[in-house]
Amino acid sequence: MCDPxxxxxxxxxxYPLFDQLAVLESDIAEPYRLEYSHPGGWRIDMDGLKEAADKCDAKAVIVINPNNPTGSYVSGSERIAIINLCAERGMAxxxxxxxxxxxxxTNAGRARFAGEQGCLCFALDGLSKLLCxxxxxxxxxxxSxxxxxxxxxxxxxxxxxDAYLSAGAPVMNALPSLLGKVDVFGDSVRRRLRENLAAARSIFGGPDSACRILRCDGAWTALLEYPRYQSEEETVLGLLRDEHxxxxxxxxxxxxRDGYLALSLILRPEAFRDGAMRLRRYIDAGDDHKLARTASLK
Structure with missing residues (x-):
């Protein structure tokens, strides 16, 4: 599909893995933007995607459906536009x-690309997320x-x-049995994810909160927007040091831009709630310190 x-x-x-994989193959990863509006959620900048495709003579477009970390599915209109763009420009x-x-x-309007016939399409899946x-x-x-x-x-x-070792025989033989457990297991995982997302909205929401959880249509991550009183690096290091x-x-x-943290929703609900409360306490303490410092300077 690609030459060096x-x-x-x-x-x-x-997710940054795609950039690293491109480098390993001596290819170039060119970004296109996802834009956010609250509370509507994320959308693909289709004009920017078309401009990038033309500028770079791109050979392929990668979509993450739903995206990690934004949790946004490709909408119906975006899907049609991307497929048409790939077909017109010969991109995979x-x-x-x-x-x-x-x-x-959300459950509305989401659809897999697997089986798409409008352009050359490679749809990826696996046990890492289906069954954790x-x-x-x-x-x-x-x-397709x-x-x-x-x-x-x-x-x-x-x-x-043929140039690589094959998948392990034990897991291939176990696959029919494992796939039979996907629906039941997936239901239990979704319940946990939704419980943790609801807890995050409760802990970081409310009229007295300077934080907000961005819209999260799916996947395992919630994005928290918080006051930019210090850099993200200082924040995550402070959380490790002070709150473990x-x-x-x-x-x-x-x-x-700065001011976002990615929270894993896959944790046990009691551990997630405890961690979210400690995170809120840390952010509030830092915000209070900033206000106090500002007042003293006046």
Missing amino acids: GDTILVPRPG LIADEVFFQFALE LPQLKLGWMRI GPEAEVSEAASRLEFVA LAVQPGFFFDME
Whole structure:
């Protein structure tokens, strides 16, 4: 699909792994923007995506459906526009859909790219999120689109696969049994995620709070926006030092500005609530300190 030096379009904010994989293949990861409006949520800057595709002569577009860390699914109109763009410019579409089944604040309008026929499409999934089993190291992709392009892509992938060791026989043999547990297990995970997201909204919400949880349609992460009285790096290091609490800074996901923390919703609810309350206490203490310092300077 790509030769060394070719460009792949990746979402910002987004998970940084795609940038690293592009570097390993001597390719270039060019960002396109996701924009946020509250409380409506995230949307893809389609004009920016088209501009980036033209500027870089991109070979592929990566979408994360839903995105990590924003939790936003690709909308119906965005889906049509992306497929048309890929078909018109001969770009492949790579859809990472490992979080797809974990819808939290929406169920409307979401659809998988797997099986899409309008352009050459690679849809990725696996056990790491379906059953919370990353150490079993079993993932897969579904190739779809125009028959000739699918046939050529499958042939090239077969060559690549032959160059690596195959997946482990034990996990492949266990796969039919494991997949039979996906629905029941997924229900239990969604209940935990929704409980933790509701706790986050309760703890960081209210008229006296300077924080807010951004809209989270799905996946395992909630983004917290908080007062920028110190850098994200200072905040996360302070939380480790003072509260023994580990959170990820927004800059890890290339958020456009300071003042965001990524909270994992997959924790046990009692642990999540305790951690969220300690985080709120730490932020409030820092905000109070800033106000007191400002008053003393006056």
